[in-house]
Amino acid sequence: MGGLSMADRKLQALIAGGSRDYILSIKRNLEQMSAFGRCAIAYSGYEALDKFNSLCPDLLVTDIILRGLDGLSLLEKIQGSDCAKNCKILICTSANTDSIVRKVFDYGADFFLIKPFSDEVLHETVRGLLHLDGAQGGYLDGGLESRIMGVILRIGLPPGSKGYHYSQYAIKRLVEDRSLMEQITTKLYPEIAEKYGSTVGRVERNIRHAIETAWNKGDLEYIQQLFGYTVDEEKGKPTNAAFLATVVNYIQLSMYRVN
Incomplete structure (x- = not known):
């Protein structure tokens, strides 16, 4: 208007x-x-x-x-x-x-x-x-990596695992460049594979395993709050892309500066 x-x-x-x-x-x-x-x-x-x-x-x-x-x-x-x-x-x-x-x-x-x-x-x-x-257009200075770490640790991604590190890097890149959301398998996974000396297939599988571990052992109440639906076997777990996009949404919204 x-x-x-x-x-x-x-x-x-x-x-x-x-x-x-x-x-x-x-x-x-x-x-x-x-x-x-x-x-x-x-x-x-x-x-x-x-x-x-x-x-x-x-x-x-x-x-x-x-x-x-x-x-x-x-x-x-x-x-x-x-x-x-x-x-x-x-x-x-x-x-x-x-x-x-x-x-x-x-x-x-x-x-x-x-x-x-x-x-x-x-x-x-x-x-x-x-x-x-009072939210402004810019993000809070600094703290992006610590915010990402706090969220994925609370969700229950196993710290120290390859899937944890791949997910952390993927979320950071998606926050920095939203256009990568349309190129997760064609551009983002290859970028992660090159950075960590892995392959695209292994990157995808390790992120998948980390998500499945979180859904089985993580903070289900927090997961439900973030992902907006009841966590159970019938609903299943989100795809890699849906998981990453949801966390990116949350991170971006939480990082607007509020006076």
């Missing part, structure tokens, strides 16, 4: 999804935040596209599964538009495959959340995306 700055007006959000309960829950939670006015909703992809182009919202929250036009196709259609230039895009999905993670960022999303997630996780994510409550 043009005109007044974010600090001088209520923010506009557009929420798109196939479930009425899901949409109204997101709407209610955003409207509880003082920065937002009334939020617009859409129950299909084409309705979301029309409202996006007419409202030019500050925030688009969309599921991938939408009637008529799916969420990724919606992002593809709005990518590069004038409205998209000043809009933060948050994808909410229950899918966590490597291909979905790559497509989400390739099509212009800023962050994604794996459903279901808590109100607190949603609020923290939105505050970070829109630099609310």
